[in-house]
């Protein structure tokens with residue numbers, strides 16, 4: 010009897026997971042839409058591509074919309090997690106593995122075998138599924154589609170369709186609705202449309218703008234400082250310069266201010282495209298993130314290693330871009346290295362002076378990271394020739410980063426493995442941007458998740474549904490605020506808590522971190538007593 | 543080294559153990575016959591509903607116990623010999639203690655209904671009840687209808703659970719309105735409507751008379767006391783409250799009534815034997831509190847206190863202001879201070895309900911002094927800390943009404959209702 014506990018193995022299938030008739034039709038419509046794309050992939054040459062592309066994308070969107078309306082609008086408003094752990098797709102069942110494998114395969118083809126999708130090379134016309142997207146690309150940017158255009162379109166469609174689903178699912182929760190509307194807007198406008206229009210500008214010889222998603226900041230946008238990108242900006246007149254400037258300002262000014270006021274969520278859950286996909290299409294998988302302490306340890310090592318790697322790589326790239334002759338341009342290699350060194354030392358020193366106690370053991374890791382970067386700076390200086398640093402070609406460093414981090418980690422593993430490891434694998438273990446914002450969130454931000462006195466019943470809903478694998482309950486049941494660098498402020502822990510224990514808030518820095526062991530409700534003297542220790 | 547033995551690995555036993563470990567190096571053993579590791583009983587419903595797996599209900603990872611040198615022993619205690627300080631297990635095993643903590647929790651009430659021990663008839667308390675639910679009510683093919691008898695917090699949870707598997711539920715409630723021994727009329731009636739909105743067949747003022755068996759000793763139907771109606775069903779949930787789980791103490795020297803009798807230091811009549819949590823019964827009531835408080839928080843707070851006493855800092859159990867919470871299907875409920883179903887003598891209620899019929903509050907206050915005594919809030923989250931402070935400061939109801947926004951704990955961007963509440967208050971009471 011007691012071994013019946015593992016419900017995913019349970020033979021008696023819980024009823025809730027059965028699809029209604031309408032939902033079945035909706036699934037059929039969506040699959041029909043995908044099927045058109047598969048036919049195109051198999052080189053079926055559709056006569057009027059514009060119509061078939063519209064049909065295909067339309068069916069996918071309509072299918073998702075009908076499905077969500079049937080699933081959520083027929084029920085009262087509230088938390089809709091019934092049967093999550095019974096459904097194959099959301100509990101690592103066969104469907105989940107199949108989806109994971111297909112997605113992973115898609116990413117591998119996309120990154121490494123684009124010709125299989127029909128990417129025309131050497132000016133040849135596209136074929137296959139990429140040619141299906143030609144009409145849309147022509148309409149927007151006046152160019153034929155590329156594998157990245159196909160990817161971008163599908164990505165945006167996924168965010169819009171599943172974003173709608175998410176908004177219905179949380180229709181009682183305005184925080185969730187607003188932030189979903191926000192990521193949908195930024196994806197459609199900033200990541201998808203504006204770069205295409207920028208490509209239009211490039212038709213004029215005055216402009217040579219690189220692809221640039223304005224909201225995507227370095228170090229997430231690791232190619233911002235690539236030579237082709239910088240050259241592109243610099244050769245595009247004032248507009249190009251302005252954009253480059255905006256890129257730098259957003260890193261050093263806009264982001265720190267917003268993160269101070271609102272925590273890293275302003276980016277990760279309201280703006281970022283990776284976050285947008287995770288929160289919408291990936292919503293069904295948030296419960297799969299590992300909450301083990303060991304996963305947390307791995308996370309801290311991995312994400313900061315990626316950060317150090319990306320910092321060194323970027324410095325190397327800029328370094329090799331710059332010249333050595335101060336008469337040509339004031340920013341020479343030595344000047345650049347020295348100013349980076351000074352900047353990092355300053356940041357490091359300030360943190361150590363003011364925030365040492367809050368950091369505790371993490372201070373050691375911070376120090377390690379700092380010294381790795383500084384050593385790298387020296388090494389660069391002494392081993393640097395025109396195109397070599399550390400005796401390797403800087404372009405090799407860049408391609409290694411692009412391949413292992415940019416493609417394999419963030420794409421293949423980060424998204425392909427949604428149904429197995431959860432929807433924020435990249436954001437949690439790999440994203441260097443998240444690492445930077447997280448550090449600031451932990452140390453200089455007004456954001457925290459407040460716990461409500463003694464109301465926690467340790468049920469574990471919050472931890473289960475935290476996509477970042479934060480053991481929220483561990484804090485809540487002790488009455489501690491949650492101030493964790495990895496928290497993206499998605500607000501789901503607060504939404505699913507059945508006792509109203511958690512609230513995402515921006516408040517004063519004072520008393521933000523409160524390691525109180527005794528919860529509200531008990532004898533006041535006892536509380537004082539224990540907290541003194 | 544002093545050996546502390548704790549019977550029961552629920553919230554009260556585990557809290558005691560954790561705090562003893564923090565304060566000392568004593569040898570600690572926790573005994574349980576239910577599950578090897580501590581899990582959150584309050585989360586049982588979410589496992590059946592598919593929100594979580596059983597794994598997720600465990601607040602600590604399995605390595606936690608060893609790391610903190612808390613020994614776990616799986617086994618059912620059959621008796622205790624306090625003279626020799628020995629605990630005997632069902633399988634004749636035994637262990638010795640220096641200090642003993644009884645934290646054995648509750649068991650579901652059964653009031654002697656004919657047929658109450660049939661297959662497919664059960665309460666909802668232990669992990670084993672959850673396992674049995676999977677046998678007798680896994681879906682609506684095996685279980686064509688379920689009947690729940692007893693309209694309290696566990697009853698409504700069970701109704702919600704079965705509902706998620708599309709099993710038709712008949713909910714028998716003895717009272718004339720859901721939980722109206724605790725909730726004021728307006729709230730209780732709102733919940734009645736909410737239950738019905740979820741297509742539950744709610745029968746108020748209705749008692750269970752008898753449970754009828756089929757030829758295999760499994761439930762076939764129930765008979766209603768008032769009308770004699772027979773309702774065919776495959777599952778009966780008995781949720782008419784819980785009582786202390788202390789049968790194994792019958793032949794011991796430990797004094798019991800309904801629960802294990804304890805003084806304010808949580809000591810029983812026997813030296814070095816303590817009782818906490820659901821199974822403990824206070825000899826004298828503490829304020830408005832009941833003698834036995836079968837809630838999560840009480841177990842936790844008693845555990846916090848007792849750990850101090852055991853570690854040499856003898857402390858009285860002094861709970862602060864009463865608070866509690868629950869969720870009725872989609873409606874969250876929190877309470878701070880005391881709101882009675884009918885205002886106590888010399889008290890008065892202020893009630894506000896939102897048009898959408900899912901949000902309301904009731905405030906109890908002293909008619910003479912206007913001092914605020916407690917609040918029930920439905921569908922609006924409020925801050926524990928703020929009300930705790932206001933109760934301590936004995937704020938007036940006017941003050942609370944004017945400052946209600948400070949107590950709001952709803953997520954950001956939620957609609958606020960303080961203005962509406964205040965204007966209702968002014969028009970109803972005209973004291974501001």
Ligand SMILES: Cc1cc2nc3c(=O)[nH]c(=O)nc-3n(C[C@H](O)[C@H](O)[C@H](O)COP(=O)(O)OP(=O)(O)OC[C@H]3O[C@@H](n4cnc5c(N)ncnc54)[C@H](O)[C@@H]3O)c2cc1C
Nearest residue numbers: 550552553554574575576618619646647819820836837838
């Ligand atoms: C479905 C459900 C929902 C609830 N929801 C809430 C809620 O929302 N809020 C709230 O405040 N409270 C809630 N409660 C009540 C709360 O769970 C209990 O008050 C609390 O769990 C009691 O904790 P405890 O440590 O005293 O006992 P228990 O958790 O019952 O632990 C006692 C343990 O001792 C074991 N034991 C008993 N006798 C023996 C023996 N002879 N030998 C060995 N082991 C033994 C038992 O098997 C059990 O594992 C809920 C209860 C249930 C059943």
Ligand code: SF4
Nearest residue numbers: 475496497499500502
């Ligand atoms: S802690 Fe809460 S808000 Fe933060 S990432 Fe986890 S679920 Fe989202």
Ligand code: SF4
Nearest residue numbers: 465466468469471506
């Ligand atoms: S904070 Fe809420 S969801 Fe998390 S364990 Fe506590 S009661 Fe459950």
